[in-house]
Amino acid sequence: MDITEHALTYGFHGVAEAEQALLQGMIRRISRRLPGPVTHVSTHHAQLVFLDDAAPPLIGSDARLVRLVRNPEGRQSPGALRMPPHVTELLDIFSGSFGGGSHERVRCGAMQSLVRSLHDLFRTRDTPQALLEGDGASLILYPSDRQFSWAGTQHNKQLLSEIFGAQRPPRLDLRALGAQELDACGERHGIEPLLWHMGLAHAHCGLLPWVGRDDVLRMRAWPYLAGQGPAAAMRLATTLRARPRSVAGLADAACVPETDAVAFANAALLCGFVVAVAPTDPLALPGGRKPEDAPMKVSGFARLPGILGAIRDALGVRS
Amino acid sequence: MSEELKILFAGAMGAGKTTAIRAISEIPPISTEASNSDRAECDKEETTVAMDYGEITLATGEKLRLYGAPGQPRFQFMWPILAAGALGAVVLIDNSRADPLGDLELYLNAFRPLADAGAAVVGIGRMDSFPRPTLEAYMERLAKLDVVMPVIPADVRRRDDVLQILEVLLQQIEAMWAHDETVSGDANPGHRSPEAIS
Numbered sequence: 001m002d003i004t005e006h007a008l009t010y011g012f013h014g015v016a017e018a019e020q021a022l023l024q025g026m027i028r029r030i031s032r033r034l035p036g037p038v039t040h041v042s043t044h045h046a047q048l049v050f051l052d053d054a055a056p057p058l059i060g061s062d063a064r065l066v067r068l069v070r071n072p073e074g075r076q077s078p079g080a081l082r083m084p085p086h087v088t089e090l091l092d093i094f095s096g097s098f099g100g101g102s103h104e105r106v107r108c109g110a111m112q113s114l115v116r117s118l119h120d121l122f123r124t125r126d127t128p129q130a131l132l133e134g135d136g137a138s139l140i141l142y143p144s145d146r147q148f149s150w151a152g153t154q155h156n157k158q159l160l161s162e163i164f165g166a167q168r169p170p171r172l173d174l175r176a177l178g179a180q181e182l183d184a185c186g187e188r189h190g191i192e193p194l195l196w197h198m199g200l201a202h203a204h205c206g207l208l209p210w211v212g213r214d215d216v217l218r219m220r221a222w223p224y225l226a227g228q229g230p231a232a233a234m235r236l237a238t239t240l241r242a243r244p245r246s247v248a249g250l251a252d253a254a255c256v257p258e259t260d261a262v263a264f265a266n267a268a269l270l271c272g273f274v275v276a277v278a279p280t281d282p283l284a285l286p287g288g289r290k291p292e293d294a295p296m297k298v299s300g301f302a303r304l305p306g307i308l309g310a311i312r313d314a315l316g317v318r319s
Numbered sequence: 320m321s322e323e324l325k326i327l328f329a330g331a332m333g334a335g336k337t338t339a340i341r342a343i344s345e346i347p348p349i350s351t352e353a354s355n356s357d358r359a360e361c362d363k364e365e366t367t368v369a370m371d372y373g374e375i376t377l378a379t380g381e382k383l384r385l386y387g388a389p390g391q392p393r394f395q396f397m398w399p400i401l402a403a404g405a406l407g408a409v410v411l412i413d414n415s416r417a418d419p420l421g422d423l424e425l426y427l428n429a430f431r432p433l434a435d436a437g438a439a440v441v442g443i444g445r446m447d448s449f450p451r452p453t454l455e456a457y458m459e460r461l462a463k464l465d466v467v468m469p470v471i472p473a474d475v476r477r478r479d480d481v482l483q484i485l486e487v488l489l490q491q492i493e494a495m496w497a498h499d500e501t502v503s504g505d506a507n508p509g510h511r512s513p514e515a516i517s
Contacts (some may be wrong), residue, residue: 004326021454147457150341173484174396190453190455192455195381219458219467220462221458221461221462221467222458222461222467222468222469222470224454234486234487234490235490238437238487238490238491238494238499239494240468241437241467241468241494242437242489242491242494242497242498243494249481253497273458281465303494304492304496305493305496306379307324307377307379307381307406308379308492308493310377310379310381310490311324311375311377311485312376312382312486312488312489313373313378314376314378315343315376315482315486316482317482317485317486317489
């Protein structure tokens, strides 16, 4: 299922057909007042599950459960319908689900789709120009040159800076560029800072969709260290520079929260500073070059941390 | 410990090696400056002909020695001598020069063992006035040379910028040490052990 097309999905578990029909009629009534389309799917795929007394045995861990209650008067007559929520309660339930995780999931679906398109665009470099627009801002992309320019006014720049500064998934769409729009473009800039911030923003939606959690990240160029705390970013970069690691291994070795490592990995991967390889790939192994006059050999391996600490103290810097 | 602790500052004439050492040394840097006979290479009155020297006293009583290598290519023979046993190297590039990427390659080749060991950092000066080559161009050149090392814009007249470069250098060395310690903890008889090198 493409979650970008279905804003919210719901299902039933242990609910009689007559009750389901009643509920679906109510959902149709309220659907016009909801911020996006709702779709009935099987229980296992639903984000919102209406259930009878017994909880469903197999359910998505983040699905929201809504237990139906029996009409007290119905207890007197066998086979009576379970009472569905009142229509206003139903509206609250759906609206609440839109405002929570499922809404975020929809935005993440759009973000993942956009990031994948951008990644492909700049990796293949086949398209001469494209327009990226949304959230009231637009910019022109030049994939063959790995550049972009702000379309129109400085307002665009401020708007996008705010979007990426807040590290929230932007609602941006990619489309072909018209000749008139190309005439209006300004000075070009390297695409890397933009991709970097987009990668950081994507951390809310996890790792880039084409990267596996067990994939090993290998640094191929020193990255930007923008948008994250300088100390954490520096630790992540130097740790990954020392040897390839998975994102969890990187977070562990750099002593930072995994979300920080995911943000760093996304940004560095999008810019091409880091590549992801399968754990079985020979490139996943640490580099073999170890020159004889490496500093650890000269300065005494065991004493090195103490020496570095003493230097930091003398310089007045803290790691 | 008999070995000296030293950090090397390298780069072309006028890249700011003497200035960087002055920014952090606790003693006035000892420089072997002489009248510059190579005004075509760099238009300044005096330049370092052998090396600069500064130092910082550590709490252990040891001295961290800061050496500035002479920038002229004709003194290239001295670079490996100064680099031997260095804790790390700071390569300073002046972005206003004719071929900064060529400078990078020259110094990278000279200090390649330190770069490969994660014990070198590149500081780019005068990027405000001379934005090209860009940082991306430096990174691209390094990637072509199969080297991953930090490239940081820096104004070495500012002590904070010099400290930032040194902090990146120290963190890199620390990360490599942590990696080596992990590896030496494995069953890897070929890898050096603390006993073998101290």
